[in-house]
Amino acid sequence: MKRSAFVIALFCLNLVFFSCGEPEESNEEIPMETFRDEVQATSVMVSQSETKSFDYLIxxxxxxxxxNEVMVIVERPGYLIELQVEEGQKVQAGQILARLDKTDSQMEWERAQVDLRSATAEYQSRRIAADVETTIMDSLESSERDEFWKASSGLLSAQIAVREAERNLEKTEIKAPIAGAIADLQLKKGSLVNAGDEVCLLLSxxxxxxxxxxxxxxxxxxxxxxxxxxxxxxxxxxxxxxxxxxxxxxxxxxxxxxxxxxxxxxxxxxxxxxxxxxxxxxxNNSLVVPKEAVVYRSGRPVVFTIENNEAIWNYVEVGKDNGREMEILDGLLTSQPVIISNNVQLAHQAPVQVITE
CATH class of the missing domain: 2.40.30.170 (Efflux pump adaptor protein, beta barrel domain)
Incomplete structure (x- = not known):
């Protein structure tokens, strides 16, 4: 019994001894400035927000x-006897591209010339015989009488026929309507062509x-x-x-x-x-920052400025973006220093050190 009481007394003394030996915990709070002093400053590069003309890129x-793109076509049938261009060649407006056989056209023109001479002779003879015409002619003005003689003699129709023959003769030479380059050349020398056939595409x-x-x-x-x-x-x-x-x-x-x-x-x-x-x-007069200055946190745009060598977190409202700069609609002032590098993981009031390239 005495032994048991002794053991219990010894246990209590040890408990008191170890309790008195433990150091007391301090409840004093360590200032945040102490932790910031211990964190190494992040090296950053800076630029400035500016109010200036901003090029929005669309x-x-x-x-x-x-x-100008023109399809050159054949205007009358015939044999293509000459082709003077090739694909990719540049030509000037009015330059001859190809020639058709003009034998038939030449004959039409000569026949029209003969008809014209005959009609002119008939016209002249009617003028000479004007003094024996009826008194109806006397009631007409001289210009009206002249037109009457031209019509009745066939001179007017002969003149028109000559002009048509001349146009048909000109169409045997296929010319460039505009200056440009030859593309999609369709015809070959010696081929028989019809009116409306495509020759080539002419591109400016x-x-x-x-x-x-x-x-x-x-x-x-x-x-x-x-x-x-x-x-x-x-x-x-x-x-x-x-x-x-x-x-x-x-x-x-x-x-x-x-x-x-x-x-x-x-x-x-x-x-x-x-x-x-x-x-x-x-x-004009847009507040802009380099695009690198804008980072996103939880889907919201943020720009870090610098105050007392610390990064300051600024929520901003962004506008247009031209690939190099970004328009800031709200959240910044002009001429503020903004961080443009190592800003993805920055925290508010994190210590920073400004460097240059």
Whole structure:
């Protein structure tokens, strides 16, 4: 019994000893500035928000077309005895492309000339015999009498026949109606052709155009004469400059509006080639930042500014985007320093160190 009481007393003494030996926990809160001092500053690059003219870029795709495109056709039947062009060749307006056998046309013209001379002789004889005409002729003016003699002698119809023969003779030479390049050459030398047969397609490759479809929400930013750049869809080859030539005042069933771009030189672009266009729409007095300054947190755009070497989180409302800069509608002031690098994982009031390239 005494032994058991001794053991219990010894256990209680040990318990008191170890309890007195444990250090007391401190309830004092450590300031956040202490933790920030221990975190290494993030190296960042900065730019500035600016109020300036901002080019809103409208992107669209379409096909390159020749501004002038004419199908050259045969106007009278005959044998094609000469073909003076080949595909891809550039020609001038009025240049002879091909010749037909003109034997029949030449005979028609000569026959018309004979008829004309006969009618002229008859006309002259009627004028000489005017003094023996009835008194009805005396009631006519001299110009009316002259027209009467021309009609009755057959001179008028003969003159018309000569002009028709001359036109038919001219049609034996097939000429270029416009300047351009030969495409889709259909005929070969020596072939028998009929009126209406297609010879070739003539394209004005030095004056191109491009028809693109633009969203109806963007059409208010487009005006005639605005600048545009056009590039091959393939990405190869240099782009060419152009201007907005016309805007179709109709929205189609897909909510798109057709815009025609006038291109001044062909470069590496050819009719029928797929291309993409960038139409520039200047916006005056817009607050803009580099696109890299805008990051998204939970789907909302954020821009970090700098105060006292700390990143400051700013929710912003963004507007238009031109690929290099972004318009800020609300949330920033002009001339504020904005962080444009290493800002994806930044936190509010995180320490930063500004560096330069």
């Amino acid at each position: 992107n669209a795709t379409g096909k390159i077309e020749a501004a 490759t030095d004056l191109l155009e491009m028809k693109v479809k633009v969203l109806e929400s963007d059409i208010s930013f487009i005006r005639k004469g605005q600048k545009a750049e056009v590039y091959p869809v393939s990405g190869s080859g240099e782009g060419i400059s152009g201007t907005v030539g016309s805007i179709n005042p109709k929205v189609d069933e897909n909510g798109l509006v057709q815009v025609t771009l006038n291109l001044q030189q062909g470069g590496s672009l050819l009719p029928g080639m797929n291309a993409r266009a960038i139409i520039r729409s200047p916006q």
